[in-house]
Amino acid sequence: KAGVTQTPRYLIKTRGQQVTLSCSPISGHRSVSWYQQTPGQGLQFLFEYFSETQRNKGNFPGRFSGRQFSNSRSEMNVSTLELGDSALYLCASSLAGHGYSPLHFGNGTRLTVT
Amino acid sequence: GIQVEQSPPDLILQEGANSTLRCNFSDSVNNLQWFHQNPWGQLINLFYIPSGTKQNGRLSATTVATERYSLLYISSSQTTDSGVYFCAVDNYGQNFVFGPGTRLSVLP
Numbered sequence: 001k002a003g004v005t006q007t008p009r010y011l012i013k014t015r016g017q018q019v020t021l022s023c024s025p026i027s028g029h030r031s032v033s034w035y036q037q038t039p040g041q042g043l044q045f046l047f048e049y050f051s052e053t054q055r056n057k058g059n060f061p062g063r064f065s066g067r068q069f070s071n072s073r074s075e076m077n078v079s080t081l082e083l084g085d086s087a088l089y090l091c092a093s094s095l096a097g098h099g100y101s102p103l104h105f106g107n108g109t110r111l112t113v114t
Numbered sequence: 115g116i117q118v119e120q121s122p123p124d125l126i127l128q129e130g131a132n133s134t135l136r137c138n139f140s141d142s143v144n145n146l147q148w149f150h151q152n153p154w155g156q157l158i159n160l161f162y163i164p165s166g167t168k169q170n171g172r173l174s175a176t177t178v179a180t181e182r183y184s185l186l187y188i189s190s191s192q193t194t195d196s197g198v199y200f201c202a203v204d205n206y207g208q209n210f211v212f213g214p215g216t217r218l219s220v221l222p
C-alpha cells in the first residue's frame with residue numbers, strides 16, 4: 001500500500017506570494033490533517049478534513065486554508081506569504097481522524113520564504 | 115488549551131542501554147499517540163495508545179489516562195533509534211497538540 005505522498009518536497013517563495021501544497025492520503029483513508037513544524041514553535045496543528053469537510057482548525061490566521069476533494073486528496077494554500085511561514089509542512093492521513101485512529105505522515109514540504 | 119510536556123528534553127545513551135520517556139498532559143484526552151522523527155525529518159507512528167499498555171518489539175508504551183501521563187520505553191537501544199520522540203494528544207476534537215519532544219542520541 002502506498003504511503004502518504006506530499007508534493008512538492010521543496011519550495012522557495014518570495015514574501016507576498018501564495019503557495020499551494022498537495023497531499024495524497026493512504027488509499028481508503030478519509031481524513032487528512034495538516035501541521036506546521038518550526039524550530040521555535042514545534043509541531044502545530046493547522047486543520048483536519050474528513051470526507052471533504054473541515055472538521056476542526058488550529059490557531060492560525062485566515063491566510064492558511066485548505067480543502068479536500070472527493071478522492072480524499074487535500075491541498076493547503078497559504079496566501080500573502082510572510083518570512084515566518086518558512087517551515088516544514090506535514091500532512092497526515094488516517095482512517096477516522098486523529099481523534100480516533102493512528103496518524104500516518106508524509107515526508108513533508110519544506111517551504112522557504114525569502 | 116491543553117498543555118503537553120515531555121521529559122527529558124534531551125537524552126544521550128550508549129548503544130544497548132534502556133530508557134524511559136515521559137509525556138504529561140493537563141486535561142482529559144480521548145487518545146494519545148507516540149511518534150519518532152528520524153534525522154531526515156520523517157515522522158513515524160509508534161503507538162496509538164489512549165490507555166493501557168502496548169508493545170512492539172523493543173518499544174513499549176503505557177498510558178494512564180486518569181493520571182494524565184504516558185511513558186515510552188526503549189530497550190536495548192540502537193543507533194537507528196536516534197531522533198526526536200513526540201507524544202500528541204487529542205482532547206475530544208477540540209485540538210490536537212504535540213509535546214515539545216525528547217531528542218535522543220544513541221552512541222555506538
